[in-house]
Amino acid sequence: MPSRRIGPAIGLPRLAFKLESGNPSGSYKDRFAAAALSHMLDRSETVCIATSSGNTGAALAAYAALAGIHCRIAIVETAPAGKLRQMLAYGAELARIRGFGIDPAVTDAVFTRLSEWSGRPGHALQISAYAHSPLGMMGVESIAHEIAADTGDRVDHVFCPAGGGGLCLAVARGFARNAASPAIHCVQPKGNDTIAGPLRSGADRGRRVEPCTTAISGLQVPTVIDADATIAACRSSGGTGHLVSDEEVWACQRRLAREEGLFCEPAGAVALAGAIRALDRGEISADDAVVCLITGSGFKDEASLDRLLAGAEAPLMELADFLA
Numbered sequence: 001m002p003s004r005r006i007g008p009a010i011g012l013p014r015l016a017f018k019l020e021s022g023n024p025s026g027s028y029k030d031r032f033a034a035a036a037l038s039h040m041l042d043r044s045e046t047v048c049i050a051t052s053s054g055n056t057g058a059a060l061a062a063y064a065a066l067a068g069i070h071c072r073i074a075i076v077e078t079a080p081a082g083k084l085r086q087m088l089a090y091g092a093e094l095a096r097i098r099g100f101g102i103d104p105a106v107t108d109a110v111f112t113r114l115s116e117w118s119g120r121p122g123h124a125l126q127i128s129a130y131a132h133s134p135l136g137m138m139g140v141e142s143i144a145h146e147i148a149a150d151t152g153d154r155v156d157h158v159f160c161p162a163g164g165g166g167l168c169l170a171v172a173r174g175f176a177r178n179a180a181s182p183a184i185h186c187v188q189p190k191g192n193d194t195i196a197g198p199l200r201s202g203a204d205r206g207r208r209v210e211p212c213t214t215a216i217s218g219l220q221v222p223t224v225i226d227a228d229a230t231i232a233a234c235r236s237s238g239g240t241g242h243l244v245s246d247e248e249v250w251a252c253q254r255r256l257a258r259e260e261g262l263f264c265e266p267a268g269a270v271a272l273a274g275a276i277r278a279l280d281r282g283e284i285s286a287d288d289a290v291v292c293l294i295t296g297s298g299f300k301d302e303a304s305l306d307r308l309l310a311g312a313e314a315p316l317m318e319l320a321d322f323l324a
Contacts, residue, residue, distance in 0.1 A: 005259040010276060014289040016155075017256075017272075018147055020296065021264060025055075025062045025086070027296035028143065028167065029128060033059035035139030036126045037067050046070060047123045049114050053101055053163070053218050054083030055296055056128045061090035074110050076101030080217050080301045101220045104208045108223060129166040129225045137170050144174025147291055153178060156288040157239070159185045159278075161270035161295060163221035165195050165206070165230035171293075172233035182291075183238035186230060187274030189214035189246055195227045196241030199234055206231060215246050217301050218267040240283070242274035249273050254308055256294070263298035271295075 007015030020028035037060070040048065048069050050060050053076040064071035071092040075084065077100050087094055099106035111127070118125035130137045147155060158175075160168040168186045175181040188196040191214030194206045206227020212220045234240065252269035256262040271292035278284045298305060 003260060006255055006272070009259070010279060011286050012275070012279060012284070012288070012290055013286065015275070016151075016289070016291050017260070017262065018143065018291055018293045019262070020143075020294060021268070021298075023059075025058045026300055027055040027059065028140065028293070029055040029059035030062075031139040031142055032056065032128045032133070032136045033063040033126075033139075036060070036133055036136030037063040037069060039135045040069060040124050040126075041067055043124070045122050045124045047072065047120075048126050049118045049123055050074070050126045051100075051110060051114060052076070052079070052087075053220055054079050054300060055218055057092065057094070058083055058086040058090070058300075060126055061087045061092035064092070065090045074100065074114060076220060078102065078217065078220060080303060082302045083217075083300050086300070102211050102222070104210050104222045107221075111223075129164050130169060130229065131225050137166055140167060140170035141174030141177075143293070144171045144178070148175065148178050151289065151291070153180050154289055155182045155291050157183045157185060157275070157278075157284055157290045159187055159242075159271035159275045159290070159292045161219060161267050161274075161293065162186045162188050162195055162230065163192065163219040164223075164225035164227070166226045167293070167295070168195075169226050169230045169233050172230075172237055175237070176233075181237050184234045185239040185242060185274060185278065186234050187242045187244060187270050189216045189219055189249065189270065190243045191215075191246065192219055192222060193243055194222065194224055195230055196243050198227075199231045199241030200243075204228065204231060216249055216266045216270065217304070218265070218296070219270065242277050244270065244273040244277055248277070250304070250307060252276070253298070253304065257298070257308065262294060264294045265296045265298050265301040266304045268294045268296045268298075
């Protein structure tokens, strides 16, 4: 959808947003889950083993419930309570792992243990990354196909938030199947600079972060998963990396709600923060057609909602006082 107020206000009249919060579980991860669980059904697999900071787990739990597949999920320590409740509502079996998503050594150990466990008959490991679940990630490439169809291939830059890098890589690969690809930009919080910094500096490989310090839920991935492939794909498209502070992200979350009527979780505002930073640096221009991915609903992260609404209230009063 075209930006009505933010784009004109910041000097990007051709700014648009790709909204993913209308998917069944409220984020773009439904594209991954739909593809991943469909392949499991084809192979008669009955147990889905997964990791998640929230959105992947919610999507997998929802589609597993529909498919009659048991879903067991290792959760990062800092996952928002609202996302945990959503997974539990779908009937998933959850375990929050101490240090997971914060300590790279613990995070590596989780991936290793789950990979071993998923080798059992009828089990499949589903992690939203090409390194682990390439068939599921092909579903995410549909984002690029839809942007191309909606814009008629007339888009210059696409800004994507990144944790492990899978979303950026999927969008880049999706566009690579079209005649013309825009520049794909990877935006990360400064506290989880595994990809964006190396991409900007000219490096070919991602780097681990010890410890991950960002408070942006969903982007707390301190290990190198799809980082190297993401760097290559973004650079090949003409895009680069952008690092933003948590405060910039929260400010964009507020602007999207107050100026565009788009209520997203903080991770969904990261792309806009990156686009604003790129504009300030002169790396994109007022004539460019720019798309920012808004990846998930604001109802998924109660802590960010409390922050957004600090000081706001709905006082109880008499009708006469309200109309005075």
